[in-house]
Amino acid sequence: MTQTGQIKNRISQKAASFTESVIREMSREAAKYAAVNLGQGFPDFAAPFDVKEEAMKAIANDHNQYAITWGVKSFRDAIAAKTRRFLGFEIDPETEITVTCGSTEGMIAGMLACIDEGEEVVLFEPFYENYAPDVILSDARPVHVPLYQTPAGDWYFEKDELRAVFNERTKAIIICNPNNPTGKVFTRDELEFIAELCREFDAICFTDEIYEHIIYPSDEKPLEHICVAALDGMRERTVVVNSLSKTYSVTGWRVGYVIAPPDITNAIRKVHDFLTVGAANPLQHAGAYALGLPEKYYADLQREYLEKRDFIVPVLQNAGFKCGFPEGAYYVMTDISDFGFESDVEFTKHLIREIGVAVVPGSSFYYDKSLGSQKVRFCFCKKQETLDAAAERLQKLR
Numbered sequence: 532m533t534q535t536g537q538i539k540n541r542i543s544q545k546a547a548s549f550t551e552s553v554i555r556e557m558s559r560e561a562a563k564y565a566a567v568n569l570g571q572g573f574p575d576f577a578a579p580f581d582v583k584e585e586a587m588k589a590i591a592n593d594h595n596q597y598a599i600t601w602g603v604k605s606f607r608d609a610i611a612a613k614t615r616r617f618l619g620f621e622i623d624p625e626t627e628i629t630v631t632c633g634s635t636e637g638m639i640a641g642m643l644a645c646i647d648e649g650e651e652v653v654l655f656e657p658f659y660e661n662y663a664p665d666v667i668l669s670d671a672r673p674v675h676v677p678l679y680q681t682p683a684g685d686w687y688f689e690k691d692e693l694r695a696v697f698n699e700r701t702k703a704i705i706i707c708n709p710n711n712p713t714g715k716v717f718t719r720d721e722l723e724f725i726a727e728l729c730r731e732f733d734a735i736c737f738t739d740e741i742y743e744h745i746i747y748p749s750d751e752k753p754l755e756h757i758c759v760a761a762l763d764g765m766r767e768r769t770v771v772v773n774s775l776s777k778t779y780s781v782t783g784w785r786v787g788y789v790i791a792p793p794d795i796t797n798a799i800r801k802v803h804d805f806l807t808v809g810a811a812n813p814l815q816h817a818g819a820y821a822l823g824l825p826e827k828y829y830a831d832l833q834r835e836y837l838e839k840r841d842f843i844v845p846v847l848q849n850a851g852f853k854c855g856f857p858e859g860a861y862y863v864m865t866d867i868s869d870f871g872f873e874s875d876v877e878f879t880k881h882l883i884r885e886i887g888v889a890v891v892p893g894s895s896f897y898y899d900k901s902l903g904s905q906k907v908r909f910c911f912c913k914k915q916e917t918l919d920a921a922a923e924r925l926q927k928l929r
């Protein structure tokens with residue numbers, strides 16, 4: 532009670548307006564019921580030994596104090612070299628890179644640096660769940676554009692619908708490519724269309740490319756990862772968010788980076804400095820090594836995930852889930868309507884408690900929760916024995 536007898540509202544409207552992460556909550560539920568965790572997207576296998584060794588060496592060599600706030604020079608140089616090698620464009624490590632605490636911090640720092648209150652941010656729905664609170668924290672107004680599924684399970688958007696939401700208040704669009712949770716890899720034609728809208732409406736494109744190396748091209752579907760920043764006139768209006776987490780299986784290291792034009796980078800560096808000061812110094816040294824790994828590392832990563840994908844999708848289909856083969860990332864968004872459950876949350880609880888497999892309810896990827904009420908997401912970034920255990924338990928569903 533204050534002196535005037537009024538009770539202050541101790542929780543900000545912003546914090547009250549979003550719920551706790553459902554994904555992290557499901558991990559706790561999984562642990563409670565000893566369920567096989569195919570919910571949260573973190574590998575349960577070891578990170579590459581040589582990358583870990585570099586981190587240990589960096590600690591032993593006393594890289595243990597604050598690094599330069601926007602990142603260790605050797606790591607920024609490695610980011611620039613890797614960008615040239617895989618994305619095909621030049622960036623200046625002195626003025627266009629900010630190293631952050633994971634891409635999670637990269638995205639929110641980027642948005643806080645660019646977005647003003649009331650400006651509109653376009654999001655494809657379903658979206659990676661962090662983007663919703665990111666939009667709230669940056670006082671933006673979210674505008675959702677649906678991704679639809681073909682009968683074969685591929686995801687696409689209607690160009691007319693995307694064009695219709697762009698207007699003079701549109702400040703940015705967020706894309707996640709390859710996409711979590713759908714596994715969609717955006718085509719050149721789709722990215723050209725998005726780029727055209729960004730140029731026409733003077734909007735910024737935030738692109739989350741944390742799964743850039745996890746795509747599954749085949750003869751029938753020759754997919755390629757294209758960074759929207761590499762398209763004409765897009766370098767100056769694209770913020771690329773990336774991280775070590777998925778490519779090097781070190782989600783707990785919390786080392787990410789943002790590539791943006793110098794004026795935006797300057798603003799991001801200020802936000803980043805006051806949010807976190809900097810990312811872990813020794814782990815950035817190990818990151819400099821990791822980013823330079825030879826082609827074989829990336830080819831092996833892709834092949835190993837392809838094998839996991841090709842194992843899990845038929846398992847899910849046989850258990851009664853409707854789903855296609857994702858084009859990229861390591862998730863399968865499935866339709867659960869054949870199981871006859873009222874909601875995705877009810878189904879998820881049943882799956883965790885009775886079947887012993889944890890997943891993420893589909894509604895956590897939607898603003899309009901009803902759109903996800905007959906969906907759940909599986910991840911397959913797990914050891915074969917974990918996937919085998921899940922497959923065995925899922926047989927009980929039939």
Ligand SMILES: Cc1ncc(COP(=O)(O)O)c(C=O)c1O
Pocket residue numbers: 572632633634635636659707711739741773774775776782785786787
């Ligand atoms: C699309 C996407 N972006 C960002 C993240 C978080 O990445 P980081 O560990 O770099 O913060 C995840 C983690 O699952 C993700 O799926």
